[in-house]
Amino acid sequence: MRFIGAGSRPGQPHVDRDLVCTVPNLLTVLRFMGVPLFVWLVLSQKEYGLAVLVLAIMGSTDWVDGYVARRFNQASKLGRVMDPIADRLALISVAVTLVIAGVVQWWYLAALVVPDAVLLAMSLFYFHGHPDLPVSMVGKARTGLLLLGTPLLVLSKLPIPFADAYFVAAWIVLGLGLIGHWVAAYNYFWAIRRKGKTLKADDGGHG
Numbered sequence: 548m549r550f551i552g553a554g555s556r557p558g559q560p561h562v563d564r565d566l567v568c569t570v571p572n573l574l575t576v577l578r579f580m581g582v583p584l585f586v587w588l589v590l591s592q593k594e595y596g597l598a599v600l601v602l603a604i605m606g607s608t609d610w611v612d613g614y615v616a617r618r619f620n621q622a623s624k625l626g627r628v629m630d631p632i633a634d635r636l637a638l639i640s641v642a643v644t645l646v647i648a649g650v651v652q653w654w655y656l657a658a659l660v661v662p663d664a665v666l667l668a669m670s671l672f673y674f675h676g677h678p679d680l681p682v683s684m685v686g687k688a689r690t691g692l693l694l695l696g697t698p699l700l701v702l703s704k705l706p707i708p709f710a711d712a713y714f715v716a717a718w719i720v721l722g723l724g725l726i727g728h729w730v731a732a733y734n735y736f737w738a739i740r741r742k743g744k745t746l747k748a749d750d751g752g753h754g
Contacts, residue, residue: 566623571612575626578612578633581605582640589644595705599698605637606694628677634690635663641697650704658725659693662732666739673743680738686731692724 566572581601588598612630616622642656670678696717703714 564620564623566621567625569616569621569623569626570619571616571621572623572626572629574608574612574615575629575633578605578608578637581608582637585641586644589648589701595701599701599705602641602694602698602701606691606698609634609690609694628679631682631686634694638690638693638697639663645697645700650700655721655725659728662729666732666735669736669739669743673739673746678735678739678742680735680742683731683734685727685734689724689727689731692720692727696720696724 581604585598585601585605588594588601609630612626616626639656639659642651642659645651646653646656670676696719699713699717699720703710703717707713
């Protein structure tokens with residue numbers, strides 16, 4: 548089974564429908580709800596073990612909702628917007644939490660936030676909102692790596708066997724994820740710019 552694009556049906560075009568109440572959208576909402584739960588477990592309760600479980604569930608829903616959407620024709624326009632927002636909220640909120648908890652340094656948070664801040668500014672400038680671009684393969688792989696590396700890093704802080712091995716593995720995965728994050732941001736930067744200039748040119752031609 549493929550990890551990226553799992554559930555796709557060969558020969559069938561991908562169509563985003565005008566649906567709201569779907570299983571993928573419900574899973575995305577659950578991912579939103581996992582963020583405050585993770586923050587509470589780490590900062591208030593110091594329950595890193597349960598926090599890892601929450602991260603694992605959040606990461607799995609990111610894969611499952613995409614699979615269900617493609618396999619059962621439940622892809623929606625709402626989900627196309629909500630899913631990347633949920634991913635960004637999860638990644639950045641978790642990073643902020645781990646910085647406050649002393650698990651990671653501030654530079655890790657900056658490496659996540661700076662590219663997203665640039666893309667957000669461009670999206671607001673050109674579109675006054677979401678640019679509605681398809682998610683790239685690099686972007687999907689980046690998200691998967693970051694969602695996998697973060698619980699591994701939290702695990703390395705627990706008094707368990709092979710904690711050092713988890714720490715090394717976590718930073719290998721997170722390092723690859725950060726590289727993918729910047730590569731994806733570079734590609735989105737030019738995609739936003741091209742689409743924005745095209746829309747402005749069309750508006751000028753109609754004016």
